[in-house]
Amino acid sequence: MTGPALVSVRDLRVAYGDGPLVLDGVDLDLFPGEMVALLGSSGSGKSTLMRSLTGFAPINGGSVHVVGHDMTNLPRRRLRDVRASVGQVFQQFNLVGRLSVLTNVLTGSLHDAGPINLAGGFSSAHRRRAMELLDRVGIAHKATDQARSLSGGQQQRVAIARALMQNPRIVLADEPVASLDPRMSHAVLELLHDIARQDGIPVLVSLHVLPLALEHSDRIVGLRHGEVLVSAPTDRLDAAALDVLYAHDETPDGAHDDTHPRKADRVDDHA
Structure with a gap:
């Protein structure tokens, strides 16, 4: 500590x-x-x-x-x-199954990035950050796959990457x-x-x-x-x-x- x-x-x-x-x-x-x-x-x-x-x-x-x-x-x-x-990780993952893995991770930046992202306009910097986090949790190769196509363990890794996308304090x-x-x-x-x-x-x-x-x-x-x-x-x-x-x-x-x-x-x- x-x-x-x-x-x-x-x-x-x-x-x-x-x-x-x-x-x-x-x-x-x-x-x-x-x-x-x-x-x-x-x-x-x-x-x-x-x-x-x-x-x-x-x-x-x-x-x-x-x-x-x-x-x-x-x-x-x-x-x-x-x-x-506060980054949160849940038992049921809470991903949007029809969206790509990358987009699910990007949603973690909505509070920080502002209203433009609500229309889908994620910046290149946010996309780079999301890919770095997917690489960190070991599933960057799944970035373009629909989230619902992943195993449970893979989906939880996506959820963790999404939480980290917030730059959480806890x-x-x-x-x-x-x-x-x-x-x-x-x-x-x-x-x-x-x-x-x-x-x-x-x-x-x-x-x-x-x-x-x-x-x-x-x-x-x-x-x-x-x-x-x-x-x-x-x-x-x-x-x-x-x-x-x-x-x-x-x-x-x-x-x-x-x-x-x-x-x-x-x-x-x-x-």
């Missing part, structure tokens, strides 16, 4: 409407150059935590600062700027390997980890598979019932230490029950 945190979350509480708290007192820091795995069973609050970093989840208490902006009272125009600085990857086979899962996570280290961009990636998190992250943050129960460097954790996140669940991928975890179960190491 080098430099100040680009994301700082303190005592975050989130509820939708009159419903119960989805996040309850969550703290999180993301530093340049690190990849942080976000773990927890379905319903633990992982996606809501990510949505809070881009203003898509209500902040009912606490504070959220992203790349120097206080997300609690941010004007709409500044909110768009923050969202443009990257959020929400279950990016859930629909990939094990070999491609390792390849995609290794690519994201390389981006974090080489570009100094913090990457927050939510995962369900513990061995992937233990192999491909610098730090692990674990949620259960909306609370952080694990926060420690990966090299100080193992599968047994992460059991607290899935206590009473049938499997790590299963739905949680109504048994609230004991505070004494928390694994917290800020060293």
Whole structure:
């Protein structure tokens, strides 16, 4: 970790409407150059935590600062700027299948390049940048192919290149390997980890598979019932230490029950 945190979350509480708290007192820091795995069973609050970093989840208490902006009272125009600085990678890729691979990557530059691109007038500089990114993720040879013709792993690489086209300050990857086979899962996570280290961009990636998190992250943050129960460097954790996140669940991928975890179960190491 080098430099100040680009994301700082303190005592975050989130509820939708009159419903119960989805996040309850969550703290999180993301530093340049690190990849942080976000773990927890379905319903633990992982996606809501990510949505809070881009203003898509209500902040009912606490504070959220992203790349120097206080997300609690941010004007709409500044909110768009923050969202443009956050590269996002999704489980379902979110590509336009009928468009070429290159055009899909170019859409990542729309905020920066202005209205001319909405009519398809991408500049030569943007096209060069997009091709460089496709080469970096290993699929420049697919630039003219329709995105829907690619394999799942290839489409996720296109999505990563598109996110990098934004020149992001941070990257959020929400279950990016859930629909990939094990070999491609390792390849995609290794690519994201390389981006974090080489570009100094913090990457927050939510995962369900513990061995992937233990192999491909610098730090692990674990949620259960909306609370952080694990926060420690990966090299100080193992599968047994992460059991607290899935206590009473049938499997790590299963739905949680109504048994609230004991505070004494928390694994917290800020060293």
